[in-house]
Every structure is written in C-alpha cells, then in structure tokens.
Amino acid sequence: MRTPVFILFFSLFACSAYGQLVFDQPEQSFKARPEQEMIIAKYRFTNAGKELVKIENVQTSCGCTTAGLKKTEYAPGESGEIEAKFSFAGRIGKQEKAIRVTTSQAREQPTILRLLVDIEDPVKIQPELVFWRVGERPNTKKIQITVADNASLKILSVASDNPSIKAQLSEVKPGKEYEIEITPTDLSQPAGATFLIRTDYPTQNPRTRYAYARVK
Amino acid sequence: MMSVRQALLILLAALVPAGLSALVHPHRPPWSEETLAPGEEKLKTVLTWGSAVLWVDARSQLEYEAEHVPGSLLLNLEAWDSLFPRFLDQWSPGRKIVVYCSSRSCEMSHEVAARLEQNGISPVYVLKGGWEEWKAARTAN
Numbered sequence: 317m318r319t320p321v322f323i324l325f326f327s328l329f330a331c332s333a334y335g336q337l338v339f340d341q342p343e344q345s346f347k348a349r350p351e352q353e354m355i356i357a358k359y360r361f362t363n364a365g366k367e368l369v370k371i372e373n374v375q376t377s378c379g380c381t382t383a384g385l386k387k388t389e390y391a392p393g394e395s396g397e398i399e400a401k402f403s404f405a406g407r408i409g410k411q412e413k414a415i416r417v418t419t420s421q422a423r424e425q426p427t428i429l430r431l432l433v434d435i436e437d438p439v440k441i442q443p444e445l446v447f448w449r450v451g452e453r454p455n456t457k458k459i460q461i462t463v464a465d466n467a468s469l470k471i472l473s474v475a476s477d478n479p480s481i482k483a484q485l486s487e488v489k490p491g492k493e494y495e496i497e498i499t500p501t502d503l504s505q506p507a508g509a510t511f512l513i514r515t516d517y518p519t520q521n522p523r524t525r526y527a528y529a530r531v532k
Numbered sequence: 533m534m535s536v537r538q539a540l541l542i543l544l545a546a547l548v549p550a551g552l553s554a555l556v557h558p559h560r561p562p563w564s565e566e567t568l569a570p571g572e573e574k575l576k577t578v579l580t581w582g583s584a585v586l587w588v589d590a591r592s593q594l595e596y597e598a599e600h601v602p603g604s605l606l607l608n609l610e611a612w613d614s615l616f617p618r619f620l621d622q623w624s625p626g627r628k629i630v631v632y633c634s635s636r637s638c639e640m641s642h643e644v645a646a647r648l649e650q651n652g653i654s655p656v657y658v659l660k661g662g663w664e665e666w667k668a669a670r671t672a673n
Contacts, residue, residue, distance in 0.1 A: 377592040378610075409612065410640075412609070412610055413592065444651050447625065510617060528616070528617065
C-alpha cells in the first residue's frame, strides 16, 4: 500500500528538480525623456535547478534592442546577468520590448523578459482619427494638438496625402495649442487620408507626427 | 477493520494530490465566477460573436510572429504609427474589437483598447485571461 502512495508523491514533485533559470525581475519598467538616447536594463538570474543550464539563444523583438551575456553555461546555483540595451532612435510613448531566452533544458518553452519604457511625449494629438460614414454630409471635423508645458516646440505644417480630404492648421495658443480642420469634399465612397504633422522637435532629428481620416 | 483502514488510505492518497492540484494547477477551475474588470470580456462570450469580431494582438511583433489568433491584427503602442493605418483599413464603424495581450505580465491590451476608444472607435473589449486563455481553450478543444 505504501509503495503506490510513495510513487504518486514522487511523480508529483519530480518536475521541480528540472534544470531552470529563475529571473529576479523578468519585467522592468523605466521612464525616459524624449531627448534621452537609450536605456540599459539588467536581468539577473540564477540556475535554480540541479543540472547545468546552457543558454542557447537570446533574441530581441526589434533591431533597436540588443541583449548580451558574458557566458552561456551556468552550473546549479550559479547566477548571471543578461544586459539589454534599447536605443530609442526617435521613438516616443509607451514602448514594450521582449527578449526571448531559450535554454537547452526548455527549448520549447523560452522565457520572455520584458522591457517597458515610457518615453515622455511632448505632443498630444486628440483625436488621431476622424471619420465619416459613406453618404454622410461632409461637415468639417477638428483635431487638437497640445504641447506639454515643459516642452518648447512648434508645429510647423500639416499636409494631407489625399487631395479630396483637406487639412488646415491654425495656432490657437502660440507654441502650446493648435487645431487642424479636416474637410472631405466627397463622401460618396470609401476614402482615407494620412496627415503628416511636422514639428521642429527634437532639434537634431525633428519628428513627424500623424493623424488619420477615414470615410467608411 | 482492515478494509476500512485501506479505504481511508486510498481516500487520503486521492485527496492529497487533488488538493495540491486545486491549489497550484495552472488551469484549475475558479472557486467562484470570475469577475471582469471594466472593458473586459470572457472568451466564452467572445466566441459566440463569431466572425463579427476584429481581433487585435497587442503583444510585441516577436510574440505575434511566433503565434497569434488566426486573422488577428498586430497593434501595439511601440509601433503605433506604422500599425494603426493597417488596423484602420480592416476596421469598420460598429465592428466589435477584442484586444488581447499576454495575461502573465502585459497591460498593453488595456492601453491599446483605451487609445482606440480615445479615437472614437467602439465597441472595444479586452480579452479576460489574454493570449494564454485563448491558447488553453484551443488546446482543450
């Protein structure tokens, strides 16, 4: 009678002896200013299993992120670190990068590390989309652009990529508030437009922002 | 007396793993009806909507490329400017949108849903349990 019970308990707990990496902080969050160029995150781990673990692959979710390791094999109880470097390259807003770590012990179940970076956005466009239904009256709709109090920048111009949906930029409060009036000329069929909103910020590499119109 | 003792031992042998399973099993059934956060919807309900749903995957491109809900569109905040126009091409006013992410650590689905709603796009729902819930249901079937 004791033998089957013992086997049952043994089989229940056998999986915990499997070689595995345990990360201290598999998800890390940062805040950044738009003029910052990059951020470095360090993911510390320990081999909590009873076998040697070999890290076979560390893959990042975009070319803007690199991840490095000092060595690839870790004995039971040994700790190490994966260093991830995320270069912003003009990105703004909430960014989420994933780093996939594959080990020899769990090739089919890679560990996903996450790097969350909130890069402050000095320009708020609200809404980013205006839309009309096919057959509707072609009334003008407005998009507001607000510049953050601690930012100094200008909205230089707005251009529509579709001549049948016109965009007119006006400055409401100098350097702080702008308005774009969007006017479609034909709502008899589906159409769309992308508006390119040019700014003078950051100075080195000024960003173009976008807004959209759709007739559906 | 012997048979009662044996029966009790068998019962104990069954209760211990059952108790452990109820406490730690990753797919154990809930003790009570799950509560939904504002804007969330259960997979069971979403599946009754059929093809009327436009699925939106708010995870990273890497995770999306590895596996995703068939027919879903990738839309996350990190590549919003390039992905949003493609979403708009598929979207039509009034179509139900269900956003999912990875339930383990990602809040991106709620943020993507909020940004869509700020742009007048509705109705938008966040899948309760995220990608893992969908995958577990598909595996079970």
